[in-house]
Amino acid sequence: MRHARAKTALTGLALVMALAGCSGGDGKPTGEAGGKTEEKPPAAPEKPTKLRVELWDRSNAAEGTTITNNFLTNWIRGEVAKIGIDIEFVPVPRATEEEKLNVWMASGEAPDIIFVYNPTVMMRYAEQGGLHELTPILDKFPKLKDANKVALEAAGLYKGKRYAIPARVEATAGPSMKIRQDWLDKLNLKMPTSNDELYAVLKAFKEKDPGGVGKDNVVPWGLSTPSQGTKSFWYGPAYGFGVKNHGPGGILYMPSGNFKNGAYISGWVSPEGKNLFKYMNQAYQDGLIPKEFVTDVNNQKLSQGIANGTIGFLDSNDQATGLNSITRKAVPTAKWVPVPPFKQPDGTMETSTGAKNGMLIMIPKSSKVPEVAMKYLDWMAEEKNISTILSGVEGTHYRKEDGLNFSINPDQRKKDLFAAGDLGIIYNGSRTYTLDQFKKLQNTPEHPDAGELSFQHQEIFRKYGVVEANPDVPRPIATKNNPTFAKFLWDSISKVIIASDFEKEFGAMVDGWKKLGGDDYDKEVAEALKAMNK
Secondary structure, rough: OOOOOOOOOOOOOOOOOOOOOOOOOOOOOOOOOOOOOOOOOOOOOOOOOOEEEEEEEEEOOOOOOOOOOHHHHHHHHHHOOOEEEEEEEEEHHHHHHHHHHHHHHOOOOOEEEEEEEOHHHHHHHHHHOOOOOOHHHHOOHHHHHHHHHHHHOOOOOOOOEOOOEEEEEOOOOOOEEEHHHHHHHHHOOOOOOOOHHHHHHHHHHHOOOOOOOOOOOOOOOOOOOOOOOOOOOOHHHHHHHHOOOOOOHHHHHOOOOEEOOOOOHHHHOOOHHHEEEEEEHHHOOOOOOOOOHHHOOOOOOHHHHHHOOOOOEEEEEEOOOHHHHHHHOOOOOOOEEEEEOEOOOOOOOOEEEOOOOOEEEEEEEEOHHHHHHHOOOHHHHHHHHHHHHHOEEEEEOEEEEOOOOEEOOOHHHHHHHHHHHHHOEEEOOOOOOOOOHHHHHHHOOOOOOHHHHHHHHHHHHHEEEEOOOOOOOOHHHHHHHHHHHHHHHHHHHHHHHOOOOOHHHHHHHHHHHHOHHHHHHHHHHHHHHHHHHH
């Protein structure tokens, strides 16, 4: 899975909560320490050193700003100039960041700091000799080493050497199912606990239009085209059919596959995966999945459906609280709620969650200033600096009460902090809270249920979250072929879902997977998992 990957900004709410690696908006928490900058910085060198840093561009810059020219980027520039760094942010579209990285790395033109969520990409670059080995450099920067200690123990190694600084994560999360509780209530339906029950609910949504949006406008299951930048998934239904998350991620946004009796099979070509896609194919034929999902490459129609209140079910990195803040602008009575994981055939309940590390931050071998790059990350690790990046300035963007930071001035926050999650790269996600703390932080007259829903979301991952495997062994087949696998599967799965002859199209996908080396990939994963378990 690409986690946590993925994360959600709770627009208009008191706390910005996250969800990757992959997300899908990448909001960060309102930090506990204030953005105070009164300490006297050390004298800067006479001539600052140029440092180029990758920055994801989500085309969400506030009016009057750009992704590289806004409150936070300008604040960072001013602060790091005091320690001798002349920083340049290099934007790259989020939806195509991995492709752009590959071009940069091949040409030797990558910024001095780059990052990915996909560990296979890091391993590929390391295997190719494209990354600086970081342990000797990291040892010179104790603040970063201490702040990200747990994450450093969890990830960033290849063949026993460190090639990445993993972002730290406190509260783990991931993709989750959400449903319109107000629609369920209108039809006197219970929360679905299985794929069969979900299908019946989706059909009822389609046939009875509980939202009063018009039967032709109802979108029972919100879905956009499978791609690197998609904001919709099928993790929940996949787990319900028994697809497991035993293997490493890095190819598709779904549970990776099943490892049993020493053999591994990728989820998309497994018997359980076939049942999943047959289910989705039938849902498409019955009009429960939007007919145009294959062409919704930028998630525009999906986002429009959420905003207009026409979607009834969604599997995504968004939290219910974030969806409510959007949908309630058009439908004040809307109520998105999290759906607990479905029980699998073996009786377990699981959902994908992130490990105690987030994105993997790397320094390309082409960089001539690796120590300056690490110096920047070490600067960011200082509490007052990361807090300002994530939370803004006390009195302007938040107020403190009972040890918690409460957001204020929402319009100012929206303008100033829209890029917080993408600039604060050493910290992904949010901290954990009690139910009472969530209520204090998030409940408002417009969203009196926000705190409880966020607590439910947190507890789902605490109780049922499973982390994908992260083998620290060479996997040359994955290193070489994962991008090819991904592009093939994005296209093939779309065809499978819309196929008039499901068996024929699914068979073509399996054959294509095998021709590309899929069986060898699965054997390689099996050997890596065996090595991990020795």
